[in-house]
Amino acid sequence: MARNGKANGKNNGKSSVWVGKKLKRKEDPRLIKGISHYTDDLKLAGMLYCAFVRSPHAHAKINAIRTDAARAVPGVVKVVTYDDLTGVGVVPCAMQMPDLKIPHHPLLAHGRVRYVGESVAAVVADDIYTARDAAELIEVDYDPLPVVVNMEKAIAKDSAIIHEDFKTNVAFTHVMKNGDVEKVFAKADRVVKQRMLNQRLAPVAMEPRAVIAEYLPGENRLTVWSSTQIPHLLRTQISVMVGLPETAVRVVTPEVGGGFGSKLNVYREEGIVPWLAMKLGKPVKWAELRRENFLATIHGRDTINDVELAVKKDGTILGLRVNVLADMGAYHQLLTPLIPQLTALMIAGCYKLPALEINIKGIFTNKMSTDAYRGAGRPEATYLIERIMDIAARELGMDSLQFRLKNFPQPKEFPFTTITGLRYDSAKYQEAAKRALQLSGYDALRRRQKTGWKNGKYYGVGVSTYVEICAIGPSAATPAGGWESGTVRIEPTGKVTVLTGASPHGQGEETTFAQLIADELGIDPDDVNVIHGDTLAVPYGIGTFGSRGTAVGGTAAFMATQKLKAKLKTLAGHLLGVKPQDVTIGRGKILAKGGKKSMSFGELVGAAYVARNIPPGFEPGLEATHFFEPSNFTFPFGTHVCSVEVDGETGEIKLERYVAVDDCGNVINPMIVEGQIHGGIAQGMGQAMWEEFVYNDDGQAVTGTLMDYAMPKAHLLPEFILDRTVTPSPSNPMGVKGVGEAGTIGSTPCIVNAVCDALSPLGVRHIDMPLKPERVWNAIRQAQSQEKIPAAVAAGKKPAHKAVRRGA
């Protein structure tokens, strides 16, 4: 097992020099020197700047838009509203479902605004200060309409309707039912019920979005620089939105400063900025303000969930019934309706579940769209199952970890088919749980907790055992193709260029892919240059999201390398006078069987390009492309354990120690894997503890700045203690699984479980996130006012905490 950055030296049985090594990242020198370029860092000659007028109303009719004053400002080049847009398409939604309602989603508001921040007009000027000044001079005459904010009210008969054509605010329904649900619930010893909210979050990539477009009419070439996770899909959609052939559109993603799903999308601005550049014949730049980022970049989560778990008194799970209301916001973005369906797919977690019924309703509200945010549907699923497991364990009087262990499939049962129809590839849930138990000092934590409770100290131990779905995914199960492209080209000098369609945004693919290819070709990672994010250079690809970069994108590059190796062996066999199968590619050297004859890597590469002595039918040059279609998803898993102390008087939570044992299959660079897990845990903790995007009853965003939206900060987080188990995936030749979202998926329920565990003697059963002190304090008060007898008191011990009774 590789641990703490030591090279494992072996990958799927093969010896390796670079794979498994903690190699410093190749991308870092330019980033730490401040000489790299994010989209907003680019400046083109004659560039104009764009600013948007956005709606202050959540729902209103637009009577008139007066732009004269803005147009009169010196330096203003163009002002456009919906009526000026000619020949443009709409914002795309990639989903298809039988009853899915897809609203018309124009590039600027058309007659109505449906969320605060919806763009109404665009101003283009010589500089950004002028553009923003002029935007403030635009007067929009609105008639406010009734606002729909609350999902349960949105589906009531008397609710205002957001899209009148549909006559309902229900965007879709999705039902999954397997097993004899009624029977298992009827015969269960106990049915454990809980309503849980999964609050709305803002992704807050540190780099806000930015778009630059330049159109050269002579060449008929539109180049769009955009901070996106999906350059090729965006290219296709831009061509549709602006009405150019796709061959005339080039999308470039320079450095991308984080995405977390928020840039796995196609936005209004990615249509209108290119359109403006075409109309004006000059480059146009729009750089999102953080305020705009909060209002008009997708949000995540936002579901209301009623969960029921049927169990036997020995702790065997019998069935699960879940009703989900999922907030879509006012329009669909690219994948908005997909996200709650991923919750349905993963709702069984890592447990044997004989029966399941899940009903999901997607609801329109006057808010920004939700869509994929780190984990995308899976954190929601894991949260629901892991919380209800904890609540059930408590009701059954079982240890929460033992209750989980009882319901895990055994390692020999893999591949394991779930009640939701997935085939989990490989896992040893027990081993990860055992290691987390040891590493966290679980038994000692439990002992301390018991003593603490007697003394009015609320120590909690949180456990979550998760499985996630990664390497998204087989094309049959994805909206826009789930494969990925990889091209590997050995240049005449022996340097290697790798082109990947999995355009990254901080994941370090330039390093990990170089490690991978270097091992395959017996060269140094410094000699491998990974290129991404330019649709003119890179064959069509899908992008980086859903923890697919390495497992799908890396595999594509790996497979392309296999094609090249076959070609190298053919040529080497010809030159060395042996059969291709008797050639091995060593470190910088090509060897014939027996080791007597050999040639250098450089000599062989040169021979392929000079091409004077090649076998009949041999194609000169050394380039291969592979489009990798995964046969299955991958299913990383793990166990997280954390310890907390809750102040019974103030509701404040102290995060003490956080242990995560994750299994993402084979590891290419342990340092990068650990970094992904660190960041993921922090993000999941953010949801559990602090983050919440709040719209008030008027649909106003009250957390629209970083002052109000509480992000995880350095001084708030504990140290993370990591370990790994390694269960290679059989779904790809490298045995990798994916790690980008694991931390976020495992940590959220772990924290909430710990806090509810700490407060269990006070009768607290569940607290909705985020666990702000005020909310925790209220939960304590509420539990106490229900005159529940605390467990500790019932056991004849000292009353758990006197202070909380004072106000009750």
Place this chain on the structure above:
Amino acid sequence: MEPRLLLVHFLRENAGLTGTHIGCETSLCGACTVLLDGRAVKSCTVLAVQADGRSVTTVEGLAQGDQLHAIQEGFWEEHGLQCGFCTPGMIMCSHDLLANNATPSDTEIREAINGNICRCTGYQNIVGAVKSASRKMSKRVSARAGAR
């Protein structure tokens, strides 16, 4: 120069130094942190005219040719960055910290950088990066002292 021109816009647009990033325009994220007369400031809420006659150091000014600054080395070696967007601000903020406290504890580092937001790393490796830099800088200082 317009009196209202922000220092960060001056640096990026007029001086062409785009290593200093804009993450929030409200001095809450720290991506735009630079040194003004040696102290860390958030350049999105400083007017360019306020920097008149004063010394401004941006991330581009830290490395001496190919020789990285110890803080930059720390971030590279300890994997203190992923997407890299917050990194220049984090580095400049750490510079201020280490200038005033050469050997900060983990807690002191976490307190010092709590005005700088990173969404990628969970901060643990940033703390490691600053500690690594602190060790290197202390070593270099004592080596210089020994040479005298």
